[in-house]
Amino acid sequence: DAGITQSPRHKVTETGTPVTLRCHQTENHRYMYWYRQDPGHGLRLIHYSYGVKDTDKGEVSDGYSVSRSKTEDFLLTLESATSSQTSVYFCAISDREFRQFFGPGTRLTVL
């Protein structure tokens, strides 16, 4: 158990509203990641962080921003949600052996 939690676990929102998803880890890992999972696409990296206030873009970063003000928390924000952002979002950490472990996921529906 890598001690990763995500909140909320489920969210339904309307197009144009801001949404923030939270990832929390308990084991002080330096690297954290946000992915989205969609049918036919597997998991795609949105953003990742390599330390407090250090973040970088992934493959599908448009429409998303992230922040990491504390080691344990990594926030993903959809500034103005669109229906194309309906997805399952996974947070992950990377351990010292370069393995990634995932949180339970957040199912987001944008109407």
Place this chain on the structure above:
Amino acid sequence: AQKVTQAQTEISVVEKEDVTLDCVYETRDTTYYLFWYKQPPSGELVFLIRRNSFDEQNEISGRYSWNFQKSTSSFNFTITASQVVDSAVYFCALSEAGTGNQFYFGTGTSLTVIP
């Protein structure tokens, strides 16, 4: 270009059959890592194995075995004597050294084991 290709979208086997899930990767790095993850119907992602590019030894863990071949850029996963509990989506992933440990996932293979 897709860095990790899982050409098999869906596979169905009868319980106790052996099944091999294919994974082909593409990288120019000499140092990289390969992974397999399992996603059962409950939705969580479960780490199964990590292999580094310098270790081509095959690995066996119970009914699971992995065949890593650099010559063909493949990292295939075999389940022996499949069981209904093996029904899941399986993902292969690649991580290249020096890229912030970014993972590149394949699109997954959905395995159904029929009792």
